[in-house]
Amino acid sequence: QSVLTQPPSASGTPGQTVTISCSGSSSNIGSNNIYWYQQFPGKAPKRLIYRINQRPSGVPDRFSGSKSGTSASLAISGLRSEDEADYFCAAWDDSLSGVVFGGGTKVTVL
Amino acid sequence: EVSLVQSGAEIKKPGESLKILCECSGYSFAHFWIAWVRQVPGKGLEWMGIIFPDDSDTRYSPSFEGQVTILVDKSTSTASLQFVSLRDSDSAMYYCARLGDDYTPPDFWGQGTLVTVAS
Numbered sequence: 654q655s656v657l658t659q660p661p662s663a664s665g666t667p668g669q670t671v672t673i674s675c676s677g678s679s680s681n682i683g684s685n686n687i688y689w690y691q692q693f694p695g696k697a698p699k700r701l702i703y704r705i706n707q708r709p710s711g712v713p714d715r716f717s718g719s720k721s722g723t724s725a726s727l728a729i730s731g732l733r734s735e736d737e738a739d740y741f742c743a744a745w746d747d748s749l750s751g752v753v754f755g756g757g758t759k760v761t762v763l
Numbered sequence: 764e765v766s767l768v769q770s771g772a773e774i775k776k777p778g779e780s781l782k783i784l785c786e787c788s789g790y791s792f793a794h795f796w797i798a799w800v801r802q803v804p805g806k807g808l809e810w811m812g813i814i815f816p817d818d819s820d821t822r823y824s825p826s827f828e829g830q831v832t833i834l835v836d837k838s839t840s841t842a843s844l845q846f847v848s849l850r851d852s853d854s855a856m857y858y859c860a861r862l863g864d865d866y867t868p869p870d871f872w873g874q875g876t877l878v879t880v881a882s
Contacts, residue, residue: 655807688868690808697858697872698808704867741808743868750822752798752868754808 656681656753657742664761670730673758675742677723681753685745687725689718692739692757701740702727729760737762765789767859767873774879775849783876785842785859792840793817796862798869799833799844803855813862814842849880 658676665671675687687705690698700709702718705725715731725744729736742755770784785797799811812823816835823833832845842859857876860869 686867697875698869699872700870703863703870709870743808745866745868749824751813751824752800752810752862754800754810756807 655756656746656749657744657755659740659742659755659758661756662759662761664763665729665732666763667732667734669732670728671732671736671760672729673727673740673742673760675725675727675755677725677744677753679723680748681723681744681746682720682725683723684747687718687720688743689716689727690741690743692741698741732762734762736760765861765871767861767871769857769859769873769876772877772879774881777850777880777882778848779880781846781849781878783844783857783859783878785844785873787840787842787861790861793837796866797833797835797842798860798862799831799842800858800860800869801827801855802858802875808858811844811857816840816842849878851880851882854878854880 663671689702691701692698705720706718717728719726739757739759741757746753766788768786793816796813796815798813801809810824811827812833814821814833835842859873861871863870
């Protein structure tokens with residue numbers, strides 16, 4: 654059971670916007686920055702969003718992040734077939750003194 | 764360019780020992796925490812523990828405390844994850860990853876090491 658809670662799946666048609674939620678607590682999302690990762694089968698996770706809503710160089714602006722209280726969201730706008738992947742949220746947890754992850758959300762492009 | 768390169772896939776029998784290596788380059792190895800993360804195929808990411816290379820300060824997830832040992836060798840900029848006695852349930856992909864500044868989740872990841880434990 655993951656510390657952060659994500660829906661197991663999300664889907665949309667090309668061009669649509671898909672939003673993935675990530676729910677935590679005051680010791681992680683509530684007091685620290687949220688990160689999002691994209692992972693393709695057989696590949697390592699890749700940082701997609703850091704510090705709630707910052708994108709590393711090379712990540713399209715179709716990906717955006719937000720946070721409110723102990724929850725966060727990742728939005729993928731203008732959905733494309735190449736966005737089909739698993740998406741994980743993560744945050745530092747002050748109680749555990751470590752990183753906690755969400756269980757991951759598989760995004761399917763219909 | 765920051766790079767974390769892990770040792771290759773392993774096939775082991777229950778009870779055997781194992782050390783997975785993570786060679787880091789392109790940054791000041793001593794001054795960034797290194798994390799180890801487990802991923803069972805088809806499942807989520809699990810934080811196992813972290814180590815600060817400069818002083819070897821190590822913190823384990825309660826789920827992995829006593830089950831694994833995390834070490835670093837500053838002379839070779841290499842972190843390692845050690846298992847003393849493998850079990851079938853240790854079969855998984857293992858990633859090393861560099862934490863960002865100020866206790867933040869990973870910014871760079873190794874390519875992963877697949878461990879298969881079977882008799």
